[in-house]
Every structure is written in structure tokens, then in C-alpha cells.
Amino acid sequence: MKALTLTKGVLVCSVLGATLFIAGCSQPAKYILVTDRNDVNFADGDRFYICLQPEEAQRVRGMLTLRTKSSVKEYYKTRSGGPDALEEILYDIISAHYSAAQGRMDTQGDSLPPYLRLLLKADLARENKRQRTDPGHLVQMYQAAFDDPGCGLNRDLIKLRIRQVRYGR
């Protein structure tokens, strides 16, 4: 009887564990890389899109399809090619390693095109809760990114960001 109860317990734990594991793997990534050609759901207040121009999109094309946390992890194991500041920074952001991304931005951020640098600076300031990241200051940072749109979707994406800042997403 005791053995049966134990077996049942193990079974329940296993099922629960497997469910949690599957749920964890299929969790959507917070940051999603897109280009002008992608369909973006602006009504989704939980997704943070980063739009890339063709040149940058080409450099990180393998990351454009990553939509879940597990696919982001998997990507890094299989990627080929030498180190690229853009790829490293974007990888850190989409895999939610925000302080690492901030470190790279501080040292290598100048190599990014201005439209991307401005947006990522604002995003990382928010994620890392840096000093002077009160909503007003954050909006100023996003305003700078808005006024240097780069990718065609950026203006709509930044309006969505402002809404996300407002609602604390």
C-alpha cells in the first residue's frame, strides 16, 4: 500500500514536472526581432518588438524566427560564424540577459546603427531599472528613437513601447 502511494506520488510529480517543463519551453520570448516584412500584432501588449533594417536583419537572420524562450536557447548552440557585436547584444536581449546586454552596449554600442542604438538604450534602461529611468526620462529616450525611425515599423513599435511603459509591462 505504501509502495503504491509512493508510486502514485512519483507519477504525479513526474506529470507535474513534465507539464511545467513543456510550459516553460513553450513560453513566448519577450523580445521579438522583426523586419518591415513581418506581420506585427500591435494589440499584444506583452511582446516587445525590435525592428531591423535589411542589412542588420541579414546579419542576424537566424534570430528572426525565434519566438520562444527554448528556441532562443537552442539557437546559440547551433549558431555559426564569428562574434558580431550586433548579434551578441541582440542575443543577450532576447534571452533576457539584460545586464550582460547593457555591458556590451556600453563597450560596443557605438558600432550599432543609430536607430537601433537609441531604441536598445531605452529598452535596456527600462529593463535594468537604471538611475533616472522615471517614466518621463524613458519617454525622452524613446522620443529620440522615434525621431530617428530607421526601420519602417519603428514609429508604431515605439508608440506601443510608450503604452507598455505607461502600463508597466
Added chain:
Amino acid sequence: MKKLFIVALVFLLGGCMGTSHLQTSLTEQKSALLYVFDSGKIDPKTGDSLSIVRYVVDDILAPDTVVKNKSTFVLPLVFFNMWKQEDQAQLGYSQLENDYKQFMKESFLQELKRSGKFVYQDNQGNIALDISVKKIEMSAPILQRGNFLFLVFFFGYSSQTYAGPVDVAIDADVRVNRGGQVVMTREVHGKFRTSILSGSNVKMKDYSTAMTEGLSMAIKDLNEKIVKEINQI
């Protein structure tokens, strides 16, 4: 059995948040007026210089948020209970993280410098602008409803909250003088409607933020409309 009745009573009373409780919950929330300037930039500026001789915002927001009950309906039967409560909130400035009058002035000035066609000058411009903001109206409804079904060995419960849409309307008198002559007198209206927040777990923080969002965006609309009027002189 007695326990289930107590559970039913708790759901009935807890699901239908009282108006005063709603007001207390709202006043605990704070958010900032903010928006991104998305109007087209006019640069370089041409034509006359322009100054703001007066920008007045009357005391149009009350200090504290006020919630008024519009209707309440409760059906307390033995096996089935349902409730519905509708309230209307009016945002108070103590819930704002920034000074709304200051925000209105500064954001208008920024808009003027961004999308205005005239060269802004701190004082003594050829064109003198006099603005008086006299009214801010806000409608922020919230509807809470739910039911409790009790079938002796089984009970079910559901509740739903609909907050918004928040409608904000701002009226301002605008007067423009050029060389001592009045060239424009107009009443300008800024407005905005937010989307509805709905679900079984609508947060008071989001409801409060929706009011601030409505006010921010109505100020944006007002600023843009005033600058558009001025550009037509």
C-alpha cells in the same frame, strides 16, 4: 452546508467592491502624464517670430479622485446570487506623478517648437499667443458584475469587470495677436478615448493608468490642434 453559505456570502460581498473601497483602491495608484510627440517636424522655421504671452490652466482638476455610484443591483437568492455595480470615476491630480498644469504648458511649448511653422521666441515675438485652458471633462466608467451558483454539493462563481472606455475632453480658448491686432480667437477641443479593460482580474492600477493615459492623449490632441490652427494664420 453552513460553510458553503458563508462562502457564498463572502463571494457576494467581495465580488462587488463597494464604491468607497473602489475609491480608496484608486487613490493608492499613481501614474505620470506622458506621451511621445509624433507630429511632423517643421524645420527650418520660416516667417514671423511667436511668443506665448499667457498660458493659463484654471483649477480644473480636483485634488482627489472621486468615484460615484451609478447603479447597484444585487439578487441574493438561496441557490443563485448575482450582482452588478456601475461606478463613474473622476481623476484627481494627487494621483498624478507630475504637475498637470506644468505638463500642459511644457508639452504645448515642445509641440509648438516641433510642428509650428513660426520661430518661437521667449518674449516680444511679432505674434503673441494667449491660451486659457478652462475645462477638463472625464468619463471613466467601471462595471463589475458576477454571479454565484450554489447546488448543495457544488458551487460555481464568476465575475467580470469592464473598466472604460475613458473619455477625456479638454476645452481651451486661444487668442492670437499680430502687431497689436487680434487675428484669431478660437475655442479648441482636445479629446481622447481609451480602450476598454475587461476580464476577471482587471487591476486598479491599469484602470487608474487608463485615466492618466486618456488625459495625456487629450492634452496631446489639444496641443496639436492649437498648433495646427496657429499654422493657418
